[in-house]
Amino acid sequence: MDVMQRLSRWASLSEPGLISFLFQTLLGLVLVLLFWLVDGALDYLLFGGNSFTSVLFAPDSYKDLALALFLVCGMLLYSRRAHRNESSLEKALQAALEEAQKERIKMEGIFEALGEAVSIQDPELRVLYQNPAHQRMTGENTGRYCYEAYRKQSEVCPGCHIVASFQDDKVHRAELGPEFSATGGWVELIGSSLKRSDGTPLYGIEIVRDITARKLAEQETAALNAALTHKASELQQVNQELEAFCHAISHDMRAPLTRVYSSAQELRGYREQLDDNGRFFVDLVHDGCIQMESLLDSLMVLCRVTEVEISCTTFDLVPAAQEIAAQLRQDQSGAPVSFITPERLPVYGDPQLLRVVLENLLSNAWKYSNKVAAPVVELGVLTTEQGESAVFIRDNGAGFDGTRAGQLFQPFKRLHTFREFPGTGLGLATVRRIVRRHNGRVWGESEPGRGATFYFTLPG
Structure with missing residues (x-):
């Protein structure tokens, strides 16, 4: 069974390994034969007596021959075992090289697919690798020192971001203007490092970005x-x-x-x-x-x-509006105005300035509706198409031409004569200035004879 196993192992050997084994076996047999002949010749010369042939085939010479054969067989077995170990190591090394090659191809594929320009440098700042984007940006410089290739200098640049990363193992950034960069424009350099387990630098990785735009x-x-x-x-x-x-x-x-x-x-x-x-x-x-x-x-x-300085807070517009309406009822004659308000109307803004807004808008609503049989003024809030909350004041008075609404907010611009409706032409201009100081907007909508509605927003 042992012989069959050995034959099976021999048959499984590769051709170079089989040739090597046969050569070693033949060499061993030759060495045994030489040992036997030399041993016989020494015995014949030292002890003489019988013929060389009788000395060569004496019983003692067989013992020496057996010992030599044993030693040679041991040597052959050790050599074969060493050969098998060497073969397994070669296979493991080959597998490791193939795996490393696969990883290299994968990493190069990743770097080549990146839109960023990437280069890898050794601890001496010699360029080992450039992806296509880096080559297009700076040219082919593999094997050259980076400071020589990119900055036309004979020594390491002061404040080099790669050297700094080698020292503290952090990511460092730098920007170069057109007068220093290899591209002729503005570039951003991002440097990082890879180190061995003992902390010594292995590779420096540099990313170059064109930031000219x-x-x-x-x-x-x-x-x-x-x-x-x-x-x-x-x-x-x-x-x-x-x-x-x-x-x-x-x-x-x-x-x-x-x-x-x-x-x-x-x-x-x-x-x-x-x-x-x-x-x-x-x-x-x-x-x-x-x-x-x-x-x-x-x-x-x-x-x-x-x-005036704005001092914003959250407060209710309704009490101030009702107070202004009560004063307007006392000051103006004519048909009593029905004033409609919600229960509460909280806003965020300057209370004093927004009171001026209410005074101007409500006094206009009272003034332009005093010739109507049943005047109605309404204060409320709604949500615009843009999702804003807009406060509105609506009346059913004389109204105005809506196509000319933008003129109302310009100083001294009026759409009615002074004899029809007295005024200075500054009230709505004041309203617009206050609303703009609150980062809001104000506008008006109307048709002649069908009343008017004024809106304003307070983003806060």
């Missing part, structure tokens, strides 16, 4: 921001000058206006001594002074809402 966009953004800052500064200066002008006008005009108004009041005491033309001009001066007084008051309100 981003840098140009940042430069354009910075230029636009600088321009906007300059424009904002100019606008702030203009607003300050406008506010100073409004204050000066309202202050300096009140003294002469008061004298004109007082004189008109005195002249009205002489109405009976004047003819119709005189009475007409006295009334005209008197009404003009009243209108000018209202205009100055509106200008002051407009200036105040521009310069």
Whole structure:
């Protein structure tokens, strides 16, 4: 059974292994024969006596021959075992090389599929690998030192991101401008490292990104921001000058206006001594002074809402609206106005400024509906198509041409004459300025003779 197993093993040997085994066996037999002959020759020369043939075939020589044969067989067995171990090691090494090759092909496939430019460098900063994206960006530089290939320098660049990663095992980033990069544009360099188990550097991995477009966009953004800052500064200066002008006008005009108004009041005491033309001009001066007084008051309100600091909080609009409505009922004659409100209408904003908004919108609603038999004014809230919550004030009064609604919010723009509906043309301009300061928007909808609705939003 042992012989059959050996024959089976011999048959399973590869051709080179079988030849090697036969050669070793033949060599062993030759060595045994030489040992036998040399041993016989020594015995014959040392001890003499019989012939060389009798000495060679003496019983003692057979013992030596058996010993030599045993030693040679042991050597052959050891050699065969060593050969088998070597063969298994070669197979394991070949398998490991094939696996490493597969991993290399897989990693190269991953790097080649990446849109990022990737290179791998050794601890001496010699380029070992570049994926196609890196080659297209910087050219073929495998085998060269990175600082020589990319920066045309003879030594390591100061602050090298790969060297820094070798030192602290962290990811380091750097940006290079057109004057230093190999691409002629702005690039971002990302360096990381792979190390052995003992912490010594093995490979440095570098990713290169072309950020020229981003840098140009940042430069354009910075230029636009600088321009906007300059424009904002100019606008702030203009607003300050406008506010100073409004204050000066309202202050300096009140003294002469008061004298004109007082004189008109005195002249009205002489109405009976004047003819119709005189009475007409006295009334005209008197009404003009009243209108000018209202205009100055509106200008002051407009200036105040521009310069006052906003202090926002959550509060209910309904109590303020009801208080304003009660005052309007006392001040204006005509048919009583039905004022409809919800139970609560919480908003987030500056209570003082939003009260000014309510005063202007409600006074307009009262004014433009006072010629209706049954005037109705409604305060409420709804959700717009954009998902915003919009506060609205609706009336059933005279209304206006909806195609000209944008003009209402411009200072001194009015769609009705002063004789039809008195006013200064600054109320809705003040409303728009307050709403814009709350980052909201305001608009109006109407048709002539069918009332008007004004909306405003408060994003906070």
